[in-house]
Amino acid sequence: MDTVLEVKQLTGGYSPRRPVLHELSFDVRPGEMVGLLGLNGAGKSTIIKHVLGLMKPHRGEVMIRGVSLEQDPQTYRSSYGYVPETPVLYDELTVSEHLRLGGMAYDVAEPDYRARSERLLREFNMTPKREAFSGHLSKGMKQKVMIMNALLPEPPLYMIDEPFLGLDPLGIRSLLERLVQVKEAGAAVLMSSHILATLETYCDRFLVLHHGRLVAQGTLDDVRRAAAGEPDTLEEAFYRLVSEEGGDGPLA
Amino acid sequence: MDRSLSALWAQRSAAFRKEVAPYLQYMAQSGFPGFVVLLLIVLMIGYAGLLRDMPPQLPLVPIGVAVLTPIVAWSPLRTWLLPPDLVFLAPREPGMPVYLRRSRRRGLVPGMLALCAALALYWPLCRAAGLDVPWGPAAAGLLALLKALQTAGAWRERQLAWPGARRLLRLLRWVLTAAALTALLTQPLWLTAGFAALLAALYAAAAQLPQRHGMPWERLVAEEARTRRGWYRFFGAFIDVPVLPARVSRRPYLAWLGARVAYRHAAAYRYLLTLTLTRTELGGILLRLTALGALTGYLTGAAPLLGGWGAGAVYLLFVLIVAVQVGALRQAHRHSIWRHLYPLPERGREQALLLLARLATGAGALLMWLPMGAALTLRHGLAAPAGAALLLAAAYVLLLHPRRLRAAIRRDEEEG
Incomplete structure (x- = not known):
């Protein structure tokens, strides 16, 4: 199979009369990390919600490993781990109980769940907080719980929305190291972030979204070429792509 | 100023x-x-x-x-x-x-x-x-x-x-x-x-x-x-209300209930809802209600109220109140995003809710019956009202209440 996530001609949004996304087509392949870039309101979270199946496309389709949500909800939902922009945890569950619930929900074998949860707690420096209720955690720690829960089932696709908000430097490093590991093991990662320097370092390809349309996609060189004047960095290319019409023509 | x-x-x-x-x-x-x-x-x-x-x-x-x-x-x-x-x-x-x-x-x-x-x-x-x-x-x-x-x-x-x-x-x-x-x-x-x-x-x-x-x-x-949550929880028994974040108590003496749920895919909802029941204010309300019901049962049984039949009626009222409170569990996580993201069948939630409702209401009903039943039968030899109350409570807890709860859950699902 050559793609994990395949989005074809996706038009979608909250109201059929006012689509937010327009005719988007892209894929994410095994063993690659794809960065999703865009200004606030560009449609990044809306793309992720469509892939999660929380929103219905007006047109087009979304497949994970060749399966759509309608065809096989169980397989589709087992195929991704998701880290939302804002941590969403159960107030009455502790950190380790969240991991146990995640392991049960994704049908991870019990010995694997035990080994992986211990390792994740250690890697993210959360072992001392394992019995803490989520309400007693800082925002960064809550984000770590979300990340650990996404990593626990070792799915073929990771969708990560603004993961660095509130994370401490060690947490950011642990996350990036783990994402590189899962990528090398063959998983696909779709990650949205405003920290362009980090995306430039870690991502293999980029999707640049502006007003719900893909204004550039591909490798760093592809994105640079799409921007006027072929700037050196992703940040400069992004700036030029979103501050001018269509990505060509001189900067104002 | x-x-x-x-x-x-x-x-x-x-x-x-x-x-x-x-x-x-x-x-x-x-x-x-x-x-x-x-x-x-x-x-x-x-x-x-x-x-x-x-x-x-x-x-x-x-x-x-x-x-x-x-x-x-x-x-x-x-x-x-x-x-x-x-x-x-x-x-x-x-x-x-x-x-x-x-x-x-x-x-x-x-x-x-x-x-x-x-x-x-x-x-x-x-x-x-x-x-x-x-x-x-x-x-x-x-x-x-x-x-x-x-x-x-x-x-x-x-x-x-x-x-x-x-x-x-x-x-x-x-x-x-x-x-x-x-x-x-x-x-x-x-x-x-x-x-x-x-x-x-x-x-x-x-x-x-x-x-x-x-x-x-x-x-x-x-x-x-906390006070606002209390009001909204009360109103939540009658009509859909805005969901306010729950207050959580560890209640270590009930921890064994969650720990006893086996690590299995099919038991994921049971695990979550057991922890919700034991740790949120709903659990506190049920504990207090059961204690109050047991005390009232003892007093009305010892009196004995209306030849024991009054004690039985008051007991059944308490069973009804406990069942209504347990029914509020269906509102827990109703709008949680994970319900739509976890690879779990929707029917699993309904089954877990019905099982927990039977267990929690049944345990409460039994604990409330014991002091009343003991007072009626051992002190006054009034076995008929004590037995009738227990039978009616069992029929309600095991048959009638789960049926009503299932209908309410399906109604919630249709409303979205």
Whole structure:
């Protein structure tokens, strides 16, 4: 199979009369990390919600490993781990109980769940907080719980929305190291972030979204070429792509 | 500045009344007031029967202390404070005493009325039992003073910086109040007055020790949020209400319930809902209701109310209330995003809800039946009402309530 996530001609949004996304087509392949870039309101979270199946496309389709949500909800939902922009945890569950619930929900074998949860707690420096209720955690720690829960089932696709908000430097490093590991093991990662320097370092390809349309996609060189004047960095290319019409023509 | 803060208090108080008015209307339409009236009538019949035919061994002093202590010691405070007040109102802290005075006054009036109602029920019982309890304006005045002092004590506890010290001081206040009430019900009034003054001085001395805030902003905001949650949980029994974040208690003595759920894909919802039931306020309500039902069952069974049939009816009312409360579990995580993201079949949630409803209501029903059943059968040899109550409760808990709950869950699903 050559793609994990395949989005074809996706038009979608909250109201059929006012689509937010327009005719988007892209894929994410095994063993690659794809960065999703865009200004606030560009449609990044809306793309992720469509892939999660929380929103219905007006047109087009979304497949994970060749399966759509309608065809096989169980397989589709087992195929991704998701880290939302804002941590969403159960107030009455502790950190380790969240991991146990995640392991049960994704049908991870019990010995694997035990080994992986211990390792994740250690890697993210959360072992001392394992019995803490989520309400007693800082925002960064809550984000770590979300990340650990996404990593626990070792799915073929990771969708990560603004993961660095509130994370401490060690947490950011642990996350990036783990994402590189899962990528090398063959998983696909779709990650949205405003920290362009980090995306430039870690991502293999980029999707640049502006007003719900893909204004550039591909490798760093592809994105640079799409921007006027072929700037050196992703940040400069992004700036030029979103501050001018269509990505060509001189900067104002 | 002070006047504007006082006006702000009035504005917020009016806003809350306006906010809950539609829910009150739904509650009134639901038949709940009729249910409460029915419950009151049944209890008054039982009370009248108790007055007529007082069991000689009824422990009236411990019952009086157990009933009066929470009424005297409980000192809630509605401050209407919200998290943004930490930023926008904190700079006006010097003017806050005016604002808080209105809150204190608002809390004291219903507390005094509840105390009067409790005394109006309790004193006639003492007289019927021939108990020599001080009574009259002086005793009532002493109780009112005790109640007013609690407001000051509760405020001092709110000011304490450390939660452990706060809990300890509150426990001390409740224990000292129980001691003062015991003295009031057993000793001459002048002796009680002296004893109460001594206890108040002891409490005041203990309250000086721990570190405290002048204005405990965060505590007051948290307390206000808890009170609002309580109201919304109550209204949630009648109509869909905004979901407020749940308050969580660890309850280590119930931890084994969650730990016992096997690690299996099919048991994921059962695991989540068991933890929800044992750790949220719903679990606390069920524990308190079961304890109250067991105590009422014992008292009505020992009386025995209407030849034991009245005791059975009151017991079944409690089973009904417990079942309605357990049914509120279906609202838990109803709108959680993970319900749509986890690879779990939707029917699994329904099955887990029905199983937990049967188990929790069944356990509550059994625990409430035991003291009533024992009192009816062992003391009075009234096996028929005790057995009938148990059979009806079993039929309701195992058959009727799950059927209703399933219909309610499916209705929720259609509404989305």
